[in-house]
Amino acid sequence: MALHLFNTLSRSLEPFRPASPEKVGVYACGPTIYDHAHVGNFRSFVFYDLVHRYLEWRGYPVRFVMNLTDVDDKTIRAAREEGRTIQEHTSPFAESILADADALGILRADGYPRATEFVEEMIELVQRLLDRSHAYRTEDGSVYFDITSFPGYGKLSRKKLDEVRQGERVAADEYEKDDVRDFALWKAAKPEDREVGAVWEAPWGEGRPGWHLECSAMSLSEVGETVDIHLGGEDLIFPHHEDEIAQSEGATGKPFVRYWLHVKHLRFADEKMSKSLGNTVTVRELLDDGVDPAALRHQLLSAHYRSELAFGSDGLEASTRAVQRLVDFRDRLRDAEVDAQAPPLELDVRARETLEEFRRAMDDDLNAPAAMGALFRFVGEGNTLLDRGNDRLPPQEAKAGLELLSSLDRVLGVVELADGSRSVDASTRDWVEERIQERERARRERDFQRADAIRDELAQQGIVLEDSPKGTRWKRVSGGQPVG
């Protein structure tokens, strides 16, 4: 079976066929960088990363781009409040968001274009739309897209034009449009735009780009006229993506996007997490509170992207333990005794089966929860087999098992993250070893009170001991209590 994706455009599962085998172009709608990103945003970004990683795992050459919106109503308002230019205001947030992305093990994109870097391209795009009579200028120097000039308008969101409620938009809009449903390509400069440096020169007057123009311009120049996959949150379907299609196809006459994928919202305290509802939690806050980044990543992958994900501390707690189970199993397998004479456990057979199950799940519209189900089934059965074999197995089986784990983790990215936050420096290592030896002496003398005191002391530092007939093993675990 080949990879299948649910295309919002057709509302159905379609086999994935990129326009060209040479390069798969992916454009992801990124954040507006006027504030720190919250967990809901990162549900999307982690999903984008899953797409990125899975396409590469599947062997596609990928060009993956995510934009950063650094000029719009919100950035302008926020910059004014701080008395800064939009540039000054947004730059730190771009850094903060990329830092959070790193913390969650998100692969770097091939590019993070910012709207303000593509104003020239946007102006050209507007000009093309004017030339092709898809747009018109108004007296104040703004430019609007004429949606009646684009017959396909509404095809993504499945809205009928005459059903769009018009009253509120008229009241809310202070510009002069021919038709209230038209949207701005270029907004004539206002004093508050000038204050924060959000003004550019254009043939039809000074102003700034409209709401949706940046994605079209950057997508066209950074990925190409036809993008294979365009990613975004479900809230962007209308009007953002609908307008992008109109602009882009209006300008190029070519299909803009082959596959539209939209992520459902994160639910937090029974409603969607969003800034306007004021129920957001930032990634930064969670990490500062000691949440294991690997657990957060695991949690964000634990529901299918087209389902709502109920976010909360119970889930984070469950994910923390689930991640530890993966790490423990990997360590157990890595430390197992390999011996060509060992009786076969057939772990390699299970590894092959698991790989197939994993691929089948991911091929089915990137079903990460089902894919992780296959992984955990392997862990459970693997533990049983190792128990049976007394942690001794043939080398090729150990190798097959470890390779499977690392292969699946190239997609999931959970174990590598967990390893990162569990690393221990040399001096701590020495200290731990020393304390363990001391505890061993106490145990030999059957001074269990003292032995337990040492164990507790280590536990306070996040070091957990596991006694076994082969000696005492130790590991670092993630500490801290999730909030929410």
Added chain:
RNA sequence: GGCGCCGUGGCCAAGUGGUAAGGCAGAGGACUGCAAAUCCUCGAUCCCCGGUUCGAAUCCGGGCGGCGCCUCCA
């Protein structure tokens, strides 16, 4: 009002026609000095009511409940 989604064991969550993956939590047991890790055992008539079918969590109709979009939003 228009469009759409969802309702699976205590929590989270796969499965969408052949009688219920997985994670977490819980109970009992094995192992352990005690733990930890691990293993074994235990738990769901899949919101309700009808219908289609040899057979439905899965399809259809109705109901109840929750959520999203229609406006900035991942």
